[in-house]
Amino acid sequence: AQSVAQPEDQVNVAEGNPLTVKCTYSVSGNPYLFWYVQYPNRGLQFLLKYITGDNLVKGSYGFEAEFNKSQTSFHLKKPSALVSDSALYFCAVRDGVNNNDMRFGAGTRLTVKP
């Protein structure tokens, strides 16, 4: 089955600085890749996805992610972090061939300090 690794439990950045939240994946078929965000006491919200096409995908709230097939990575980025970006971020992968289930990483807590 496919799997996702988020190597950092916690990422801290200063407001206005660029942020990166890392994700690597393992899948036997074509990877469908996703980022979700969970704000405190709220449900998971979809941010962006890569299915095919351009390796750089843009999503909600100014976030973007770059698909890198050779490094099996899909890192989430934002050029200028906001305090309101502080949340729990999850990377997920689905096998584009046997695309029934979806697997998530353990999550990365992003804290943006003023």
Add this chain to the structure above:
Amino acid sequence: DVKVTQSSRYLVKRTGEKVFLECVQDMDHENMFWYRQDPGLGLRLIYFSYDVKMKEKGDIPEGYSVSREKKERFSLILESASTNQTSMYLCASITQGNEQFFGPGTRLTVL
């Protein structure tokens, strides 16, 4: 807007009780999922269903079963609740465009 609803936000049960968690989606999605979310472990897939009466085990199916008698409803059953099943349970369904929508979650405490 896609809506995924879960029957309870908070639930407290005793060890050994049979527990039913209900999930309903209103967008005719074929695929539905049950996850549990625990700190430091992220979302772990318990079961998923790709059609009525069809189900597949996820990574941690032990102690759980599911039922999908109608397309819109996917139920998670804890046959005999145990304290290690205290967790946040999240239901989701997915669109044809591969966007997954989550319910608000059920925080289950087993005493």
